[in-house]
Amino acid sequence: MPIARDPLHAVLDPGSVAIIGASSDPDKVGGRPVDYLRRYGFGGVIHPVNPRRDEVQGLRTVPSLAALDEPVDVVLVAVPGASAVEAVEAAAKAGALATIVMTAGFGETGSPEGVAQQQRMLTAARAAGMRLFGPNSQGLANFGTGAVLGFSTMFAEQPPQDGPVAVISQSGAMCSVPYGLLRRRGIGVRHAHATGNDADVTVGELAAAVAADPQVRLILLYLENLSDPESLAAAARVARERDLPIVALMGGRSAAGQRAAKSHTGARAGERRVIDAYFAELGIRRAMSMPELVDTTELYLQDWRPQGRRLVVVSNSGAVCVLAADAAEDRAMPLAALSAETEERVAAVLPGFATSSNPIDVTAALLTDSGLFGKVLPLVAEDPDADAFLLGIPVAGKGYDVPRFAVDAAGFAARTGKPLVVAAPQESVAEEFRRRGMTVYPDESTAIGALDHYLTHAQLRRSARTEPRSYGTGAASPDPVTLDEAAALARLAGAGIPVVRHHLCRSRDEAIAAFAELGPGAVVAKGCSIDAPHKSEHGLVELGLITADATGAAYDRLTTRIRQLGLTFGGVIIAEHVRALHEMVVGARRDPTFGPVVLVGQGGKYVEYLPDVQVMLAPLERERALQAIGQLRLARVLGGVRGEPAADVDALADLAVRVGEMVAADPGLVAIDINPVMLRAAGEGAVIVDALVLTG
């Protein structure tokens, strides 16, 4: 067996392993890896390290790493507390490529001594060029090479089998649980790694190494923090090149979950929408629960070439047709509109009272003609509108030729390459389909939910960002300065953003001249002060000025008001009055982990309370901004309803792109908040009438 000298590949396929704290009891943390390595076919050398015993589980021990003739590839640490720190230092000294610390009680406790001990391990490893996994790691397990370097109970409960799935988790439990659920369904799991505190090697780095394993066809991740967005992004790039899907369950979506995560791993998960944006552009699907993480596994392991999401439902039950139609609408999966020709061809093979339009109810006639599914499916598959199929068999027993249905459906699925899932609550029926490689769910709703996740992910992967980006260009200034409105508008105009025609006036005459230049029509007067970013709350906005005199009078009133309020006078802005079809919000800021982010959504004063916004990482392409705008709740009306014209979403997207570029290009720019953006009809653009710009 060739020894891979790259530490990350070495832990997946080591030539030699030393276990510090190796136990003769195979149920102890230090005994399990010895047992597992021997039981699951590890071909390398195993060195139990134990100064008090000559042999452990039939293997000759060494008293210490120093007693070994040559360096080992991987050291596994199972001794408690300070001894674990010494073990890491010894491993570093002995020239190990990587050390996995299974011992808990370090950084995750938040205690000063735990944090300091973890830091000592890290320092020793870094100084020696050795990579460190954990501490608090349940261990790594590669059932392809037999390198089972961990102590998960679950490998004994659900015997392993090499296969196409990799599970990588920060939590030991959330490594064991998906492993166990998948193994129970008979799915082979090659990798089951739990990285723990990620003091050195992170889940992302390990995922990149796993993604390079050609036997892996699906990666499932469990995360609680993402302090290192670059490494997971690199893994996603490796995966994308191989067309390898990644699904991630990240705990701590909610405020309560973030508090729990903080006391679990000591790490803050970050803002949900920003993480969603990060995953989305990497083509990683974010699962919201353990079922969502594992329930689509069988779909990924099929050899389908999914295109659209228009569904065809075929069942021997009208009620399944009804419930499937409901579930599809819940999931925004349209039922395929079959052509008249397809419907005629389907009708020709069905009995008179059956339904030949989609959903297709072949009725209990299936009892007398067992070939109905086999006849109907190929007919609908040829319809260009049919993207995916659900076959629903709620009841079949004596009299039904279920093996025939399964053979017909499997043959059909193999020919088309279009996704087909089966909904069958009876285990006996499900088994007939599974035996022929089909994916079966217990009901139409669960089946359509899984299909939705799978197809949505296929779309997400197609639109994944191909360019690498650098994240986290440093924390935002803790003490930013707010520009006054005139300066903010000037800054945005300078960046090519369309700003309302306006003049900053410092006298009544200038205000009157501004009216003359901007008119005819109403103008707006706004008192400027660096001390009052929220002008309307201070009564510093006057609307509907339609004469030069009114404009001059407004100038006088606003200057007086600023003086009365004791604010710094920054002039009075006289601006053209702009009408909008829709008032939107566009903003940008700097996330401490992910760098510049852009927000676009419905504007107004309740943005924080009734949010209808989308968040994207910046810089971004116009296409991604348009996608995000299309996902707004407001999107339904932006296309034009009630006789209104369509809104200029291209201009809105351009604005989001431009604002993102500004923050990305200038680390001194802390935040931009434009609310409202005056969005006009298609072709008429979007105009900014006010903005808040923070610099640091």
Place this chain on the structure above:
Amino acid sequence: MPIARDPLHAVLDPGSVAIIGASSDPDKVGGRPVDYLRRYGFGGVIHPVNPRRDEVQGLRTVPSLAALDEPVDVVLVAVPGASAVEAVEAAAKAGALATIVMTAGFGETGSPEGVAQQQRMLTAARAAGMRLFGPNSQGLANFGTGAVLGFSTMFAEQPPQDGPVAVISQSGAMCSVPYGLLRRRGIGVRHAHATGNDADVTVGELAAAVAADPQVRLILLYLENLSDPESLAAAARVARERDLPIVALMGGRSAAGQRAAKSHTGARAGERRVIDAYFAELGIRRAMSMPELVDTTELYLQDWRPQGRRLVVVSNSGAVCVLAADAAEDRAMPLAALSAETEERVAAVLPGFATSSNPIDVTAALLTDSGLFGKVLPLVAEDPDADAFLLGIPVAGKGYDVPRFAVDAAGFAARTGKPLVVAAPQESVAEEFRRRGMTVYPDESTAIGALDHYLTHAQLRRSARTEPRSYGTGAASPDPVTLDEAAALARLAGAGIPVVRHHLCRSRDEAIAAFAELGPGAVVAKGCSIDAPHKSEHGLVELGLITADATGAAYDRLTTRIRQLGLTFGGVIIAEHVRALHEMVVGARRDPTFGPVVLVGQGGKYVEYLPDVQVMLAPLERERALQAIGQLRLARVLGGVRGEPAADVDALADLAVRVGEMVAADPGLVAIDINPVMLRAAGEGAVIVDALVLTG
């Protein structure tokens, strides 16, 4: 066995049954009931009717019903087409109490002959005072009495066992599927009825009879139409008196599902929100899918006394704590804020690095102290904030004393009466808990989802309407008349609804006098015409009139404009200008099935496109209107945000109640649509400035 003479109770416990079309093949539709009746302990008399055989499955046949000496209680019809109609006529003539027609191919096909044949059955039954089930019924099955009068394959696939659950379905498949799913989980199902076309007896009527069965503790319904809301409401009343929960899955929520339902049972499901309102006030929980229908069953069968929905999570895994907190927030189930005293007491029994605040992570210390759950649970149970519990055990194997955990948890649950669910993916762990009567789900997300449904339903049942109501006071007029604005406002004012101060003027002088009476301050002028209900689209609204002259001029412009547009002149309304804190919508109309319904929600021009509305049946109580307002998306801001005052939701609720009363009291009132309702700060009321009233 005493013979119940009420036909609906007779079909559940008949003294005698005749099967027309009885077959000697127990796998045929006419053979299965004979087999099932004998196999499942039916104690009454069975008469196979078959003119061509002397015996069927060991029973002596009769050639016809007429050949019987005395009338049978129930006749089961298994002969095809026109013979089925004749069989019903014969049953009616022979004095049967009820007939169940299993034969399909009648009303559900939509064909004229099928519909006519079904009508003939109904006519014969009604004339004789006999009740008719079906046609197209899979049959009724009561495993408590052995009266299995149907042909479901599923009873052979999953052997029956009497128990606390009743399934009543219009669809045969959706009777068999929940029966099978529950039986597979070891739950006893007493009733499994599939009513088919409901030509005479409806699901609701049968549900009322089943609800009176004292052994039944949970009723599950599957419906595709609700043409007969009274009968299900009556069933809900019977159930409420017994504290018996009802859960209903109604197919056809979506447009696509409604189309499918129409071709399945020929019936239209009705508008989703109206049906939701109907179920809600009956205390019936609406399930959205088959899993939602059946997954809470075990919870209903516990003897809990649920109060609030504040959750306590206890686990040996920090990751489960994190994921459970996320799932709870998704479900709007707050994590209980344990008192400092509780936390101290919990901390005293946990090791130092464990988390004593909620969610409580007892850590792997559970391995060394198997009594930890037993120690922690009683401590948190005493906290007044703890309403419900989740115990999460993602991994346990060798070394864990799982039976001890289960005994401790079961003892605890029995003492508190508070709901406790377990999340355990390992079958071996789950089994230990189930054996002791606990409810176990495979993961924290599914467990919390089920708990949410159960607790939400408990709340729904507590707030169920106790007064019976009569639904469907006749269809709305097909050709309604729109009142002009002045008439509409007068109509609403007459019903005690607060209408803006205004005058309908028919001359410039009247307009000027109106200004004098309404001022000082701005008034609004609106040109009235019965031909132009949408005034602003016709340029018939002028705002911000602050002088008598301006008001007079506006009067002239509006009268000219009405003349130019060729519209009927109805005068000009001069009204006080009203400012609103929030613009809302309130409406009422007459649903063809459910009668008067009221809508309340966010107003504005996009009500149809970005709906944030709640629908209720009318007349309704203020409390229900307030509840509905509290469920609006907008509710978050109605309480007052950004320094704004709280809105006068009481006034809004009163308005909804009043409008509902108006439509309920007057069948000539087709619809009222008030948009916007000018909602002001608490104590300042809600005022109407415009309204659309349709009469017929």
